[in-house]
Amino acid sequence: MTDAKKQAALDYHSQPIPGKLSIELTKPTTSAKHLALAYSPGVAEPCREIAKNPENAYLYTGKGNLVAVISDGSAILGLGNLGPLASKPVMEGKGVLFKKFAGINSVDIEINAESPQAFIDTVARIADTWGGINLEDIKAPECFEIERALVEQCSIPVFHDDQHGTAIVTAAGMLNALDIAGKKVEDARIVCLGAGAAAVACMKLLVSCGARAENIFMLDRKGVIHSGREDLNQYKAMFATETERRTLDDAIEGADVFVGLSGPNLLSPEQLKKMAANPVVFACSNPDPEIHPDVANATRDDVILATGRSDFPNQVNNVLGFPFIFRGALDVRATRINEEMKVAAVHALKDLAREPVTQEVLDAYEIDSLEFGRGYIIPAPLDSRLLDRVSSAVAQAAVDSGVARKPYPSHYPLTSVEDVYGG
């Protein structure tokens, strides 16, 4: 980013008041009568009702539309482990996206935990406060154990966005991109740079969508993850292949797909040149992708390119997932976000990209036209149809797969965030 853009980002966060979110009141508070309802003595009544039946918390508090965004700051975007407090702008940012795109209230919580168990214990103790928990920017491999334990211990959805949100959006974009490239996911030779939270989840979901594990080369800082390595944790080991290839230079030769979930500027133009015709390159590290779009496009004119950023076409970013996935899950009071719900979200996103783009999207991105193709493989985050399409698919899948505690919402389809509480 230029110095001017960096300063603009700092000004955006600091002016006119610090931060990006505030809390609003939903009830009148102008008279003593109002206060007697909102606080003492009136507030005692909902307390008594909730003590009798915890489900009443959904009736008398904001719990049902409230998500905690929780991080330890150990893998903030692609910036690395900068600690809990430095993750706060990202966590507030996730809150902005929850509210703007899905009408969900959120609170960010940054935990200074000395161990994964301390993190788990902290979150488990406050879990009843929320309708759902979005774990964010927690590094691998700790994130896997943390999520597993919390899913087990909590009766509300717990979702590690960097794993599943990213995987859902990546799979949707990938199925479309391969189609445009004239290739089949089952045949695609895939290189995944990164073997952490996002990478492992993305490759697992791509395999569920038809990719063959033996066609995937995954790499970490030490190179290709192969069956001869003895330093692999159980999550990396799932992707160990029998191969003589050792480096990115080796792995990228002839590859159809590159998925970058690692760090900045790690794919060189020379490596991009070695890929097969019509290469699909998802350089998803934030804020700086594995290869800059200007460099990639100057290197090959047949590349189908996506990044995680809002300022280039084809934004493959979990912003297209988590707001709407939680919307659907909250609205049927799902106890968890299961595979069926994730796959439903993949197809809703994939299919929406194939529909004509609305004027609203063209205006928001200041362009005259956009149609399904190399420059448009995935819906844009400012497409208001996402709210209905993804949330309803997720809610239906939750009902069908038996994790919903409420029926499919009678107030669906949602046309805007104004509708989220129904009539």
Ligand SMILES: NC(=O)C1=CN([C@@H]2O[C@H](COP(=O)(O)OP(=O)(O)OC[C@H]3O[C@@H](n4cnc5c(N)ncnc54)[C@H](OP(=O)(O)O)[C@@H]3O)[C@@H](O)[C@H]2O)C=CC1
């Ligand atoms: N666009 C999107 O929606 C999303 C993008 N991301 C991006 O993905 C990246 C990883 O995030 P996340 O999975 O949460 O983090 P993790 O810390 O869990 O994983 C990072 C992984 O990247 C690998 N890595 C780092 N540097 C290199 C390198 N020089 N060469 C090869 N591998 C490298 C690490 O290797 P090792 O295991 O050896 O340490 C590790 O496997 C970030 O840049 C993040 O911004 C993440 C989520 C969503």
Ligand SMILES: CC(=O)C(=O)O
């Ligand atoms: C987008 C996101 O969640 C990340 O880069 O970590």
Ligand SMILES: [Mg+2]
């Ligand atoms: Mg993240």
